[in-house]
Amino acid sequence: MPTIEVSDTVYDEILSRRRGRESIGKTLERELKPEAACETGVNVKEVDDMVRRTSREKTYASEELRAKYRVGS
Numbered sequence: 610m611p612t613i614e615v616s617d618t619v620y621d622e623i624l625s626r627r628r629g630r631e632s633i634g635k636t637l638e639r640e641l642k643p644e645a646a647c648e649t650g651v652n653v654k655e656v657d658d659m660v661r662r663t664s665r666e667k668t669y670a671s672e673e674l675r676a677k678y679r680v681g682s
Contacts, residue, residue: 615623627636657670674680 623633623636623640626640627633628639631639653671669677
């Protein structure tokens with residue numbers, strides 16, 4: 610991996626954007642990815658319906674599990 614030199618201000622900004630103990634390289638990749646590639650929107654109702662149609666086991670809707678385990682959305 611190439612080495613680059615940045616100012617102290619830029620370095621501090623990169624460090625402030627890290628998630629946990631994420632490497633600086635991973636932070637830069639995540640920050641520089643196009644927004645469309647980072648989008649993780651999921652239609653929960655569609656996934657719930659698909660699981661109900663394809664599974665023979667007891668399934669629960671996401672709302673039921675959130676209520677049962679008292680977890681926020």
